[in-house]
Amino acid sequence: MLRPRWIAMLLFALLVAGVFAWLGQWQLSTAIDTDPVPAGATEEIRPIADVVAPGEYLEEPLVGQKVEVDGAWVPDDFIVVSSRFNDDVQGYWVTGQLRTADPEAALAVAIGWTASRADADAAARTLNDAATGERVTLTGRIISDEGPRVPDAGEDPLEQSRMSPAALLSRWHLPEGGIDVFRPYLTSTDPTGALADAGLEPISSPAPELGSPINWLNIFYAVEWAVFAGFAFYLWYRLARDAWEREVEEFEGVDPDEE
Structure with a gap:
C-alpha cells in the first residue's frame, strides 16, 4: 500500500x-432557510413595485403576497377563464388587463368568480362597456403564471382554462411600440364600483401556508x-x-x- x-x-x-x-x-x-418569511408577512399590503418588476419571475417566498397597484382597465380585454374553483365549486373567472401607472406595464387581473359561463360572459361584456380609462387602485394577491395550455383536438382554440398572462397576451390590445408585461397575475380581493355591478363573487384566495424552513x-x-x-x-x-x-x-x- x-x-x-x-x-x-x-x-x-x-x-x-x-x-x-x-x-x-x-x-x-x-x-x-436561515431567513424564513415571518408569519403574516404575505398579509402586509405592499406596492407591487416592491415585490416584482415587469418581465421578472416571482420569487417563491413572495407567491401570494398582498400588493397594491394603480392603473386603468383596457377596454375589450376582459376575458373569461374556465376551470376555476371557489371553495371547491367549479366555475369561471373574469379577467382583465390593467395598464399600470408606475411602472407602466400590462398586468393580468383575476377580477371575480361566477359558477355560470353565461353570467361570466355577461360580466365580461359589462366590464368592457364600463372601461373608460379611469384610474383605479386595486389590492390583491400576486400569483405565479400557471403556464399556457394547448387546446385538445376539437376544443375552441380561444378557450382559456389556465390563468396565464402569456396566453392572455395574445388576445390583449397592446400599443404598437410594445409594452412591458408582468409575468405573474393578480387576484383582486376588493372588486368595487363597476366590478361589483358585474355581479361577480369575490375570488377565494386564502393566505399561503408557510413551508418548513x-x-x-x-x-x-x-x-x-x-x-x-x-x-x-x-x-x-x-x-x-x-x-x-x-x-x-x-x-x-x-x-x-x-x-
Missing part, C-alpha cells in the same frame, strides 16, 4: 472525497455526498488490499486461480 502507485491513488481518492465533502456541505447549507430533500442529498466520499476511500482500500493479497499469494507460491 506504500508503493507510489497506491499513494497516488490515495491522493486522488482524497481529492474526490474532498469534492464530495464540499458538495455535501453546500447542499447542507441550502437545506435550512428545513428542506429534507437537500439534507438527504448531503448525506448521499458523505456516503460517496466514504465510498471513494473504501474503493481505494479494496483495490489496494486485493493487490497486496495477490502479491502475498504470489510470494508464497500460491496460484490464486487454483484455489
Whole structure:
C-alpha cells in the first residue's frame, strides 16, 4: 500500500472525497432557510413595485403576497377563464388587463368568480362597456403564471382554462411600440364600483401556508455526498488490499486461480 502507485491513488481518492465533502456541505447549507418569511408577512399590503418588476419571475417566498397597484382597465380585454374553483365549486373567472401607472406595464387581473359561463360572459361584456380609462387602485394577491395550455383536438382554440398572462397576451390590445408585461397575475380581493355591478363573487384566495424552513430533500442529498466520499476511500482500500493479497499469494507460491 506504500508503493507510489497506491499513494497516488490515495491522493486522488482524497481529492474526490474532498469534492464530495464540499458538495455535501453546500447542499447542507441550502437545506435550512436561515431567513424564513415571518408569519403574516404575505398579509402586509405592499406596492407591487416592491415585490416584482415587469418581465421578472416571482420569487417563491413572495407567491401570494398582498400588493397594491394603480392603473386603468383596457377596454375589450376582459376575458373569461374556465376551470376555476371557489371553495371547491367549479366555475369561471373574469379577467382583465390593467395598464399600470408606475411602472407602466400590462398586468393580468383575476377580477371575480361566477359558477355560470353565461353570467361570466355577461360580466365580461359589462366590464368592457364600463372601461373608460379611469384610474383605479386595486389590492390583491400576486400569483405565479400557471403556464399556457394547448387546446385538445376539437376544443375552441380561444378557450382559456389556465390563468396565464402569456396566453392572455395574445388576445390583449397592446400599443404598437410594445409594452412591458408582468409575468405573474393578480387576484383582486376588493372588486368595487363597476366590478361589483358585474355581479361577480369575490375570488377565494386564502393566505399561503408557510413551508418548513428545513428542506429534507437537500439534507438527504448531503448525506448521499458523505456516503460517496466514504465510498471513494473504501474503493481505494479494496483495490489496494486485493493487490497486496495477490502479491502475498504470489510470494508464497500460491496460484490464486487454483484455489
